[in-house]
Amino acid sequence: MPSFENQRFFIKTFGCQMNVADTERMASLLADQGMAAAEDPNQAQVIIINGCSVREKAVHKALSALGEFQFLKKEGAGPIIGVGGCVGQLDKDKLFKNAPYLDFVFGTDTLDNLPEMVHRVRNGERHFVHADFDKSLDYSTETKVFGFKAQAFVNIMKGCDKYCTYCIVPYTRGKEKSRTIDEVVSDVARLVATGVREITLLGQNVNSFGKGNPNVRGRVPSELHNIIGKVGPRAGEENFPQLLRAIDQDPRCADLQRIRFTSSHPLDFSDELIECYAPASQGGVARLATHLHLPVQSGSNAVLQKMGRHHQIENYIAQMDRLRELSPDVGLSTDLIVGFPTETDADFQKTIELLDRVQFDNIYAFAYSPRPGTRAAKMKDDVPAKVKNERLVHLLNYQIKIAEKTYASRIGKVLEVLVEGEAKNDKLMRSQPEAQKNSGGKVWTGRTSCNRVVNFFSDSPRSLIGKMVPIRITKATGLSLQGEVELESLAAERVANRFLS
Numbered sequence: 001m002p003s004f005e006n007q008r009f010f011i012k013t014f015g016c017q018m019n020v021a022d023t024e025r026m027a028s029l030l031a032d033q034g035m036a037a038a039e040d041p042n043q044a045q046v047i048i049i050n051g052c053s054v055r056e057k058a059v060h061k062a063l064s065a066l067g068e069f070q071f072l073k074k075e076g077a078g079p080i081i082g083v084g085g086c087v088g089q090l091d092k093d094k095l096f097k098n099a100p101y102l103d104f105v106f107g108t109d110t111l112d113n114l115p116e117m118v119h120r121v122r123n124g125e126r127h128f129v130h131a132d133f134d135k136s137l138d139y140s141t142e143t144k145v146f147g148f149k150a151q152a153f154v155n156i157m158k159g160c161d162k163y164c165t166y167c168i169v170p171y172t173r174g175k176e177k178s179r180t181i182d183e184v185v186s187d188v189a190r191l192v193a194t195g196v197r198e199i200t201l202l203g204q205n206v207n208s209f210g211k212g213n214p215n216v217r218g219r220v221p222s223e224l225h226n227i228i229g230k231v232g233p234r235a236g237e238e239n240f241p242q243l244l245r246a247i248d249q250d251p252r253c254a255d256l257q258r259i260r261f262t263s264s265h266p267l268d269f270s271d272e273l274i275e276c277y278a279p280a281s282q283g284g285v286a287r288l289a290t291h292l293h294l295p296v297q298s299g300s301n302a303v304l305q306k307m308g309r310h311h312q313i314e315n316y317i318a319q320m321d322r323l324r325e326l327s328p329d330v331g332l333s334t335d336l337i338v339g340f341p342t343e344t345d346a347d348f349q350k351t352i353e354l355l356d357r358v359q360f361d362n363i364y365a366f367a368y369s370p371r372p373g374t375r376a377a378k379m380k381d382d383v384p385a386k387v388k389n390e391r392l393v394h395l396l397n398y399q400i401k402i403a404e405k406t407y408a409s410r411i412g413k414v415l416e417v418l419v420e421g422e423a424k425n426d427k428l429m430r431s432q433p434e435a436q437k438n439s440g441g442k443v444w445t446g447r448t449s450c451n452r453v454v455n456f457f458s459d460s461p462r463s464l465i466g467k468m469v470p471i472r473i474t475k476a477t478g479l480s481l482q483g484e485v486e487l488e489s490l491a492a493e494r495v496a497n498r499f500l501s
């Protein structure tokens with residue numbers, strides 16, 4: 001392929017962490033061809049929109065971004081423009097009707113061919129779609145990261161076999177298939193060798209990881225159970241707790257600090273996975289972060305049934321209770337939909353009661369919008385938009401009060417924070433004494449193991465990105481924590497020569 005040197009690309013990403021990881025992969029593939037990232041689309045020769053179609057609003061956002069980029073095309077000249085992600089997978093050539101200036105469309109299984117597609121456009125081809133599903137039964141890949149980061153997303157499985165009635169994902173990402181444990185562990189070890197200290201294992205339903213992969217190494221646990229009675233992989237297949245333990249125990253991953261994962265379904269959230277959250281001295285997985293994102297969607301059994309979730313709210317609560325028994329400080333987050341067809345005020349009240357009962361740190365809540373092609377789209381969308389919005393606002397406000405309380409309970413504690421970068425909000429910097437402001441130090445942001453955002457000031461002129469820093473929490477809001485570097489703990493860490501050396 002001819003070179004792309006001196007060319008720049010700009011990728012606009014919408015949607016979930018799977019799309020964020022896919023964008024990173026695309027950026028890395030284009031960089032391998034000699035291209036550099038542009039901060040501004042006006043400076044780019046290649047523009048890609050990585051769109052999400054999980055909600056109507058997300059699709060509109062991707063299409064309106066596409067509309068804005070048309071002004072960069074002038075009489076046939078201008079940047080090459082492509083649309084990918086779930087929007088490309090689902091809408092394919094329909095996209096050219098409303099956006100004739102769009103050059104190509106690709107899908108979720110074809111993004112590795114991105115450089116080739118860009119070349120095809122450079123060679124004069126236009127309006128082609130490359131969005132076939134990969135029909136092979138196995139899944140093998142190698143994680144690609146763009147630039148140095150302490151965190152990396154690692155895709156471990158793709159697709160979803162759950163077919164919740166409202167969800168378009170099984171149609172845009174296909175059937176479930178998983179990488180092998182050996183392949184994932186080697187991939188993680190390679191990332192750790194480059195400086196990665198935290199990984200997030202990704203998939204639509206990571207808890208069903210391993211289905212169809214024979215457990216040739218006889219890893220334990222050999223089969224999974226839960227109170228709902230139906231759990232992902234069968235006995236004799238690889239499974240997710242085996243993967244967590246294999247990463248945690250591999251000597252090549254010794255410098256890894258944290259393992260996270262997302263996303264999951266309560267049906268596949270096994271007892272054996274809950275046991276991974278126990279302290280290491282009691283058989284838990286030492287580096288598993290004390291955070292769980294487990295989407296529940298509604299607090300009402302009647303609504304859960306209509307959503308095709310196949311579990312009851314009592315099952316979910318029992319899972320959270322058992323988890324808290326083993327890991328009292330675990331941070332919990334969830335996804336919720338309000339205004340699903342037939343949802344009554346009483347059903348909605350059950351969702352509010354669920355917030356009270358579980359005490360989530362964080363929720364991701366949305367008003368229901370039908371997605372064409374799903375089973376729920378055939379149901380009457382009978383909750384008026386005004387009611388949906390009122391319920392959404394009430395839910396978010398209610399949750400903020402809960403989070404304010406749970407976050408405030410951390411004040412005075414020392415938490416280990418993995419630094420992600422410089423904080424964007426300079427309020428904390430402005431509040432520092434003059435001497436500190438002039439010290440050359442910076443305000444940094446990072447996350448605790450339980451996934452809470454922490455901002456702190458450090459007078460160190462060195463970059464703290466990727467470092468684990470002990471922070472004494474001094475202030476809390478419903479969204480983040482603020483603190484100070486704990487000098488005593490820091491001195492101990494230095495003596496141990498582990499971090500900040």
Ligand code: SF4
Pocket residue numbers: 160161162163164167168169170204205264265
């Ligand atoms: S489990 Fe998640 S991705 Fe799969 S269908 Fe249900 S909501 Fe969609």
